[in-house]
Amino acid sequence: MRLTVGGTTYEGRVVDLRARGVSGAAIAAAVRGERCLPALSAPGPTPVYDYCGRVSPEMGLRTRTALAAAARSRGIGTPHDGEIAALREKLASLDPDEPSLPPAHDPVAESAIAALREDAATARGRLAAREALGADTDDARRSVREATGALSERETERTAAAQSRERRRAVARSYRDRRAERRRVADRLANRRRDARAVLVDRLRGRFVAALDALPGSTPTDPFDASPVPAALSILRVARTDAPVVLEVDRFEHPAAAAAALDAPVIRC
Amino acid sequence: MLLVVTYSRGARRDLRNVCRAHEGCVVRQFGRAALLEWTEFGAFQALRLQEKHGLDVQLERVVPFEPADAPEHVRKAASAYESRDQPSTPYERFASGRDFPDPAAMRGEKL
Numbered sequence: 330m331r332l333t334v335g336g337t338t339y340e341g342r343v344v345d346l347r348a349r350g351v352s353g354a355a356i357a358a359a360v361r362g363e364r365c366l367p368a369l370s371a372p373g374p375t376p377v378y379d380y381c382g383r384v385s386p387e388m389g390l391r392t393r394t395a396l397a398a399a400a401r402s403r404g405i406g407t408p409h410d411g412e413i414a415a416l417r418e419k420l421a422s423l424d425p426d427e428p429s430l431p432p433a434h435d436p437v438a439e440s441a442i443a444a445l446r447e448d449a450a451t452a453r454g455r456l457a458a459r460e461a462l463g464a465d466t467d468d469a470r471r472s473v474r475e476a477t478g479a480l481s482e483r484e485t486e487r488t489a490a491a492q493s494r495e496r497r498r499a500v501a502r503s504y505r506d507r508r509a510e511r512r513r514v515a516d517r518l519a520n521r522r523r524d525a526r527a528v529l530v531d532r533l534r535g536r537f538v539a540a541l542d543a544l545p546g547s548t549p550t551d552p553f554d555a556s557p558v559p560a561a562l563s564i565l566r567v568a569r570t571d572a573p574v575v576l577e578v579d580r581f582e583h584p585a586a587a588a589a590a591l592d593a594p595v596i597r598c
Numbered sequence: 599m600l601l602v603v604t605y606s607r608g609a610r611r612d613l614r615n616v617c618r619a620h621e622g623c624v625v626r627q628f629g630r631a632a633l634l635e636w637t638e639f640g641a642f643q644a645l646r647l648q649e650k651h652g653l654d655v656q657l658e659r660v661v662p663f664e665p666a667d668a669p670e671h672v673r674k675a676a677s678a679y680e681s682r683d684q685p686s687t688p689y690e691r692f693a694s695g696r697d698f699p700d701p702a703a704m705r706g707e708k709l
Contacts, residue, residue, distance in 0.1 A: 427653050504653050508605050 330371035330573050330594050343588045344573075344596045353577045353598040357383035360573055360596075371594065372571035375402040381561040381568070385577035390557035392564070393530050396537055399568030400529035409525040416518040423511045428504050430497045434490035437483055445483055449476040533567050540566040543590075545580065565591045599625055600634040600644050601658040609651035616643050633660065668709060671699055 332339045334351055346356070351367070358364040360374055360382060374382055380395035453476075456469040538552045540563035549555050555563070558578050565574055570593035577598050581587040584597040604610040610630045617627045623640045625633040634640035636659075648655040665673050675698040679689055693700050 430653075501653050501656065505605050505656060508654070 330369065330596075332371075332573075332596065333368040335367075342594045343584045345584045346596060346598050351598055353383050353385055353575045356596050356598055357575045360575065369573070371573050374572035375569070377402045377564065377568045377570075378572060378574075381564050381574070382572070383575040383577070384558060384561045384565075386558065388557045388561065390561050392553050392555070392557075392560045393526060395561070395564050396533055396567075397526040397529035399537075399564045400533045402569040403533075403567075404569075405529060405532055407525040407528040409521045409528070413518065413521050413525060416514055416521060420511065420514050420518060423507050423514065425508070425511060428500050430500055431493050433497065434486070434493050436490050436494075437487035442480070442483055442487060445476070445480040449473070449480050452476040536567045537563055540564075562591065565593055570594075599636050599660040599662075600640050601631065601656075601660045602634060602644050602647060603631040603656040603658070604647075604651070604654060605630075605656065606651060606654040609647060609654040612647055612650065613655075616647065672704065675699055 330340070330342070330344070332344050334346060334349055339346075355364065356367065356369075359367055359369045360371065361378065362373065375398070377395060377398040380390060380398060452469070452472040456466060456473050459466045459469050534552075541552050541555055541559060542548055543566075544559050544562060546559060553560075558580065562580060570591065573594040573596045574591060575596050575598060576584065576587055581590055584595050587597070588595040602613060604613050613630070613632055614627075617624045617632050620639070620643060623635045623637060623643060625635055627633075634644055644655075644657050648657060675689075675693065678698065679692055682692055690701055692698070
């Protein structure tokens with residue numbers, strides 16, 4: 330790796346920054362590529378670095394999850410990987426966004442339509458009576474036109490309101506179906522991931538326990554009860570670690586000893 | 599009655615809170631759904647949930663249903679099928695060749 334801090338450039342597998350007072354968080358962010366300063370040129374980190382990339386006294390650790398990531402860094406697969414990929418793809422294809430609904434119309438009351446229908450019938454009756462009498466029909470004709478016009482307008486409104494209501498229901502329903510489907514797929518995905526993690530942890534359990542035993546200090550009876558720092562160091566030991574590991578602990582004699590024990594490039598902060 | 603169905607964790611939580619705080623307007627509460635009374639207050643609570651959670655809250659109008667609301671041939675078919683001799687007989691086979699409506703016909707027929 331090649332690291333430049335405050336005008337000084339370090340090269341090699343081990344960089345000791347203890348005298349420089351640089352924060353481990355800043356260096357770890359540079360390793361993850363989230364910051365461009367300090368300038369670092371080194372291989373990129375794998376997901377195991379999300380858990381163990383920076384080893385500090387106040388760290389927490391989900392040991393099993395991190396060990397599974399370590400297994401992935403070594404290219405170990407599981408029988409569940411195909412299904413996991415398919416489920417992820419399925420989940421991505423189910424649009425989680427809420428659709429916008431067509432605007433709601435106020436419903437047209439049946440009584441309003443009935444009243445207009447009656448008006449139209451009355452007007453037509455009046456026209457027929459005047460025609461039978463041979464009287465002047467101009468006013469009566471206009472009344473019929475107006476009444477039937479008002480009726481058909483309201484009927485159109487009613488149809489539009491009913492159709493909009495149907496569309497709104499259909500859109501909402503398909504959104505809720507999608508939402509329910511997403512939940513089912515997400516549940517299945519979480520289950521398969523758990524299964525895959527168990528397989529991965531099983532594959533590396535022996536090496537992890539051996540790495541833990543090799544560390545200086547006491548070993549707990551259940552290796553998964555080990556405190557975060559020794560657990561993280563053991564996981565790094567079994568993981569493939571091409572990117573630099575940021576160390577803020579003194580578990581080893583010297584940063585070079587740490588690099589050798591972890592088989593990883595090390596930046597000691 | 600008003601049926602309120604929720605489709606997200608947040609909406610479900612708020613529905614539970616509404617039901618707890620306003621027991622008077624709750625007819626029945628289920629896991630992620632509840633029946634509220636057909637009152638302005640029930641509608642107010644339902645609309646409040648929908649304002650907050652959008653399409654994650656589904657509102658439906660529910661009316662009581664009694665046997666008399668279904669046609670007689672449907673009621674007779676239901677009662678005859680439930681007193682069948684062979685519990686394993688599917689309804690379709692049970693109805694065929696007898697004076698009972700077949701399922702496809704009933705599916706196409708609105709109440």
